[in-house]
Amino acid sequence: MALDLPIGDAHTWATALDGDELKARAEATRNAAADKGTILEEFAAWLLPHIPGLSVRATNTYSFGRASEVDLTVWNEQHEAGFRSIDPPILVECKNWHEAVGAAEVAWFDWKMRLGGATHGLLFTANGITGDATEKNAAYQIIQTARTERRTMVVLTLDELATQRSAEDLRYLIIDKICLATAAARQTV
């Protein structure tokens, strides 16, 4: 199922993303095994290259032993107007789940980042992850633990993404999330 995405120039989309439509499409495809996650992948692959320097280089890439699959592998040219400080690749995982994504899935994504040598990962979710960001419990504990090994995972929800109007909005959403999570980092064990 293709998404009707807003048309805009390279960095700005002409109309606001229709969050309701996006969520309705995500909901409609959620239970179809073949489409699970695909709509979010399609959305992420459209959205991220609006940020200067980012380009999707591979989709649905399996590891050598086929034990794991990475939804999107994004290259970062470290453009000054993009993410100058983030080394490539950036891995992207998409979870179009009715429920919040749990610790096991977040840990598996962290493992993929570790295997892939990625310092940054973006987790596109329909409904966030389990636990409390402040308490650093459940899935948030996995993210905090990865942080101590210099791997940063940013969780993006459809509600958050639907309010973005430009690449700059999206870029600052990601920057704010990275910085606020850094400011809130604390011991969890």
Place this chain on the structure above:
Amino acid sequence: MFSAAGCRVYSEHDGARDTPVGIADLVVWHESLDSERGAPVVVEVLARTSATGALIPRLRRTKQLTGVRTLLALTTGTHAPYVERDEGGGWIVQATFRDVLDLLVDHDLNGALVGLTGANRASDGA
């Protein structure tokens, strides 16, 4: 100081006099920061002491917990910058408010950190 230098500044503890050990005082993002220094940078404000030795384990712990590449500790007094580089290429830089302020007058944050880390390479790996 950092806001005036064009940085985005974040803190979980606005207005708090002391932050618990291991939690960053300030988190600073600036567009100039490259992958060598990393972004964001954690800033620890050490207003009451400049004694390096006793503070380094605490600074290492905060740096590890926050996962940043560079931690900048600001102190009072008039000592030379202390620079420590870990095996993973990360930095702990301890410098006076005055030195950092002087550098930020003429440089962006990345340039200021380059100035500081180049100022005392003898302490690398200490």
